[in-house]
Amino acid sequence: MRLTQITPFVPCTRLGPQVAFYRDVLGFSVGFEAEGYAFLRRDDIAVRLVQVFEDVDLTAASRQGAFYIDVNDLNAVYSEMAPRLNSLPDGRVRPPFTQPYGQREFHVFDEDCTLVYFGESAG
Numbered sequence: 547m548r549l550t551q552i553t554p555f556v557p558c559t560r561l562g563p564q565v566a567f568y569r570d571v572l573g574f575s576v577g578f579e580a581e582g583y584a585f586l587r588r589d590d591i592a593v594r595l596v597q598v599f600e601d602v603d604l605t606a607a608s609r610q611g612a613f614y615i616d617v618n619d620l621n622a623v624y625s626e627m628a629p630r631l632n633s634l635p636d637g638r639v640r641p642p643f644t645q646p647y648g649q650r651e652f653h654v655f656d657e658d659c660t661l662v663y664f665g666e667s668a669g
Contacts, residue, residue: 553592554613557604558658561597567657568593571630591615604658612661620650620666644668 558564565584568574574586574593582597593613603609617623624631624642631639631654640653651665 551590551592553594554611555594555596556611556613556656556658556660557598557602557609558595558656559598559600559602559604560657561595564595564657568595571634572627572654572662604660610659610661612663614663614665617664617666620652620664623664624652 556564561579561582561584565576565579565586568586569576572588574588576584577587577592578585584595586593586595598604620642634654638655640651642650642652644650645665645668648668649665650668651663654662654664656662
């Protein structure tokens with residue numbers, strides 16, 4: 547017996563733009579979409595987008611969320627996404643860098659300020 551995957555629920559105020567971001571910028575494919583919900587997958591990981599009321603301020607510090615995606619060959623992942631990441635407004639992407647705790651990472655804010663970390667061991 548073993549655990550095989552974690553699939554975060556990611557809140558969003560507008561499902562359409564959020565689906566488009568994960569699909570068109572981060573390269574996920576849409577596995578299922580219904581009113582207020584979408585399931586997206588890329589390789590062996592997935593996210594579940596859940597629409598909340600538009601008056602919920604997901605940019606408020608108390609509401610902000612994050613999740614971490616472990617990758618192989620971070621530079622290749624970043625290079626593949628770079629043309630699309632470069633089209634995002636300033637402040638939404640932090641390019642690859644090495645953390646003091648030994649991880650090489652890049653960070654991207656989605657449409658509702660959820661922080662998506664991509665990383666691998668720097669060693």
